[in-house]
Amino acid sequence: MKPRAKQTAISLMAGLLAVTLSAQAPAPNAGQTRINAKDGQKYAWIPPGKFNMGCSLTDQRCAADETRHPVEITHGFWMGTTPVTVAAWKRYEDATGTPPLPTVDLYGRKINEAADPAQPVVFETWSEAGAFCSWAGMRLPTEAEWEYAARAGTTDYTYGVLQTIAWYGDNSGRKPIESTDLFREDPTKYPKKLLSNGNGPKSVGQKLPNAWGLYDMLGNVWQWVSDYYLATYFTDAAVTDPIGPATGTQRVLRGGAWDTTPANIRVSYRHTNPPVDRVNNFGFRCVGNLP
Numbered sequence: 001m002k003p004r005a006k007q008t009a010i011s012l013m014a015g016l017l018a019v020t021l022s023a024q025a026p027a028p029n030a031g032q033t034r035i036n037a038k039d040g041q042k043y044a045w046i047p048p049g050k051f052n053m054g055c056s057l058t059d060q061r062c063a064a065d066e067t068r069h070p071v072e073i074t075h076g077f078w079m080g081t082t083p084v085t086v087a088a089w090k091r092y093e094d095a096t097g098t099p100p101l102p103t104v105d106l107y108g109r110k111i112n113e114a115a116d117p118a119q120p121v122v123f124e125t126w127s128e129a130g131a132f133c134s135w136a137g138m139r140l141p142t143e144a145e146w147e148y149a150a151r152a153g154t155t156d157y158t159y160g161v162l163q164t165i166a167w168y169g170d171n172s173g174r175k176p177i178e179s180t181d182l183f184r185e186d187p188t189k190y191p192k193k194l195l196s197n198g199n200g201p202k203s204v205g206q207k208l209p210n211a212w213g214l215y216d217m218l219g220n221v222w223q224w225v226s227d228y229y230l231a232t233y234f235t236d237a238a239v240t241d242p243i244g245p246a247t248g249t250q251r252v253l254r255g256g257a258w259d260t261t262p263a264n265i266r267v268s269y270r271h272t273n274p275p276v277d278r279v280n281n282f283g284f285r286c287v288g289n290l291p
Helices: 003-024 086-096 126-135 143-151 179-185 190-196
Strands: 033-035 042-046 049-053 069-073 077-080 222-228 251-254 271-273
Touching: 042 143, 049 143, 069 143, 077 143, 086 126, 126 222, 143 222, 143 251, 179 190
Parallel strands: none
Antiparallel strands: 033 042, 042 077, 049 069, 222 251, 251 271
16 A cells, blocks of 8 residues: 555544544533633533423413423533623623623613623623624524423422522512512512612522522523514424524513512513613523534
């Protein structure tokens, strides 16, 4: 064999061996974590699997758009263990020249760069959230991926005792309150009542995670997902890796936030909003493949 031909044959064999070894490499364990070198955030491995999406059998508060139906997620993916933080967003700004987000909300709360760097970033639009994930080599989760990851194998409407896993209207202020009662008394005064009690977003990762190591899947900030919203989508949605309606005017958010009443802090609850809006309790997290 001529030297060049021999060298080519050796290279091909080495390449085939590498492919074989790669194919035989075991998948990560559920909840196994890695750092994304781009955004500096920790990601957990979410394995493929099947689950019942929508209204939990134990839930008496489901809306008509939470129709229970089987779904299969055929691919595993990495998901941020927390919502994207102020620190990670600042890293993105510095790398891309993206203009800063607002630092004060409509009620004078310090947010984003004026807040604790470990707090979740807020006030970003849906497209800005997607742009961050793309820069990080990731993407926004689908609605099905989000709920599958939030449940982490559980079947109830939360993945734990609410006080221990989530920041929400009752516990995100200086003292405990009954947010449901306050909201019922006068919804128009509810935001200022929360402000007077010091309610606001909290640094991520302080509450207990779910079984796959994901923090703040419920509470703290609503999380943008990739799907358009359609109230009847669940009744005829694809059962394998659904990606949502092809068109729409609203995007879906999941999980609830620091100002939300308990009735909406549920893994199946679907919140919707125009994608261009900036809101003081809207955040997000990214999913995808890590190198």
